[in-house]
């Protein structure tokens with residue numbers, strides 16, 4: 533199994549990059565684990581309390597479960613990946629049966645901050661976009677898709693996102709094997725990653 537970790541700040545385009553990589557690859561050959569599925573279960577908190585969580589700090593992630601799932605997949609077992617709701621700020625209670633594949637991609641803002649998880653990645657990728665670009669994208673996406681408003685996104689950006697990005701996410705570039713500049717769509721870089729995956733899948 534080839535395990536690829538894809539990190540980078542919010543709005544840098546990780547999900548988009550993953551989807552672009554998957555386009556043109558045979559369906560079902562590459563599996564995805566999203567760090568978002570592994571936000572801590574906060575069912576014991578009220579919605580009001582959950583909105584105050586710092587979701588950009590590594591302690592908000594259930595790395596134990598993420599690591600256990602990745603190791604199980606590597607052993608050839610399937611796992612039940614939790615489904616997360618950004619609107620509710622909590623797991624929904626549903627899970628998605630995730631099967632082991634020859635290539636597994638793990639994506640998320642904080643996945644390179646955890647040393648044990650980092651060791652499991654054969655290739656570490658950091659997607660870079662400038663912070664103003666990321667903020668603009670996040671504003672548009674969170675308002676249209678995640679039920680936020682302008683004030684919420686800007687307050688979160690100033691209070692937690694920006695300082696957490698500087699403290700935990702940006703320094704992870706140091707561990708990256710590949711850095712993808714993504715201020716614009718970067719189909720050349722996508723093509724290179726797809727070639728590496730195709731090689732593993734024996735298609736070249």
Ligand SMILES: Nc1ncnc2c1ncn2[C@@H]1O[C@H](COP(=O)(O)OP(=O)(O)O)[C@@H](O)[C@H]1O
Pocket residue numbers: 540541542543544545546547548549669670673714715716717718
């Ligand atoms: N290279 C790009 N150029 C312009 N917009 C982009 C680019 N990559 C992603 N986006 C847009 O920015 C938003 C955030 O992208 P997304 O892939 O969800 O980022 P991430 O998963 O890193 O938070 C989405 O609306 C997406 O369509």
Ligand SMILES: O=c1ccn([C@@H]2O[C@H](COP(=O)(O)O)[C@@H](O)[C@H]2O)c(=O)[nH]1
Pocket residue numbers: 541542543546547568571587588617618620621622640641688693
């Ligand atoms: O309940 C939640 C959990 C997370 N967030 C924000 O999401 C981003 C990470 O997701 P990306 O898709 O990589 O942008 C993170 O910056 C958290 O602040 C949230 O708003 N609510």
